Amino acid sequence: MEPFFKSGDKVVINRISYLFFQPQPGDIVALTHRDSILLKQIKKVSSNNKYFVAGINIVDSHDSRNFGKVKREQIVGKFLTKY
Numbered sequence: 486m487e488p489f490f491k492s493g494d495k496v497v498i499n500r501i502s503y504l505f506f507q508p509q510p511g512d513i514v515a516l517t518h519r520d521s522i523l524l525k526q527i528k529k530v531s532s533n534n535k536y537f538v539a540g541i542n543i544v545d546s547h548d549s550r551n552f553g554k555v556k557r558e559q560i561v562g563k564f565l566t567k568y
Contacts, residue, residue, distance in 0.1 A: 489541040490524055490567065500562035508536060511566035516555055524564060
């Protein structure tokens, strides 16, 4: 099975959507981690507004299992489509 995202894919991210709505489990989001932008899926929301995220290719992914939950401020926007 091929990964959903490949290096070099171009994606469209809606940076406005989370100004009006909170990220929800199942959303694919762009987030900042160190000096990178990562695409991850929200799996769980904590009561303190932190997000457990996992990669789409769960077997080979650097995600919350490695770097912990992410803060709302780290989420750049919601994934819309790739091309």
